Amino acid sequence: MPHALFIADIHLCEDEPAITAGFLAFLRRDALQAEALYILGDLFEAWIGDDDPNPLHAEIAAALRQLQQQGIPCYFIHGNRDFLLGKRFAAASGMTLLPEEQVPELYGKRILIMHGDTLCTDDRGYQRFRHKVHQPWLQKLFLALPLFLRQRIALRMRAGSKHANSSKDVAIMDVNAQAVTAAMTRHQVQYLIHGHTHRPAIHQLEVNGLPGERLVLGAWHHEGSMIRVSDSETSLIYFPF
Template sequence: MCTLFIADLHLSEHEPAITAGFLRFLKEQAIYAKALYILGDFFDFWIGDDDPNPLHQQIAQALMTLKNAGVPCYFIHGNRDFLIGSRFAKESGITLLPQEKVLEIGKNRILILHGDTLCTDDEAYQRYRKKVHNKFIQRLFSLLPLFIRLRIADKMRSRSQHENQYKSDAIMDVNPQAVIDTFKHFNTEWMIHGHTHRPAIHTVNIDDKIHYRGVLGAWHTEGSMFKVTDEKIELIHFPF
């Protein structure tokens, strides 16, 4: 059996084709997997588990159906949905993981993460990330009325899109030294992440030993997943 990894779906009520593609993916591919790992930015934004958005309820039911069929689902927070908490986890049956997790599949030790922590050249983003991951700030945000939280989220997304227009591709990609340092820290041969929306498998030479960095694609016009078995690791794109 295989283990599947996806990221950066950015599910939203404004993108019904992506939602339909994900639900089809669950029924036609994930149902046959050993496990499914979602590596962040599953939703385009998340203002709290108490948001009554019908899309969230639809997705929770679909994930619970997958779990009840015997396929566990694990989740690592992204930069868009880092506020997903225990309530949604319970409703959907997913297991929340820390920001980095090492898996052993066959002979491979694989580090999984969202990927934004590797983009250290984007200093403005890293400062923002540090602020919004502050538990006190998150608690204050959760106490605000839903409509105010939604306005804040919309404003932050608009600001991010505007600022990213003026950032170079290199700044928004991973930092090579950060990648090497992360490989050394976790002592893995493989790393799989999302965030950058640049699907590929990169080789990284560290002390004359080849390591592999797999990058998932965003689900803009097609699906993207890593399929991992005991024998091989594949990056696969597929139509919705």
């Protein structure tokens, strides 16, 4: 049955070879059966620039390029970990970069897709930080720094983020219901797919006066997670690495 696949929060890094192996197996197995693959952010644990010579990046780019050569288009929305991923890596991998909110029409369904962090409006500290680091001038300045300095800054920021999150109420790190409804109403959709929260589920809701669904992808910690959309279903699927 023709279908599209959605994934997010894979968090690829050299320290987690099992996740890398699972992702590569997913590309060779599940993705090849789809008509399109959508990656909704945080493909990588961290991204400090397309000029980073990390061998893992080249390996993933080659695998994604092979998928495209097999006729499967891959689309990418930036996450909060890899928001600096740029045109150079996209060209090497064959991915199409999308804006932070996109509404593809698939199998008769208009679906709003995003990473999901912008929906967590109760976490005001994070939203202030996000606004700051998405300033184009600051990103340009950061990317102009030597690679070793960017690595140090990224490590320090990650440690600070972990410390801040450890003291937050878990509820404020989830999506805000009003923000969800506002986004779906703004785009006039009944379906929303996102990641970021690491709380995989399918939520039923009412929006625009009609039944709707919010589908949340899981993080790839110990198993894979994907959402499959076809003309007859929207399903959340788990699978072992």
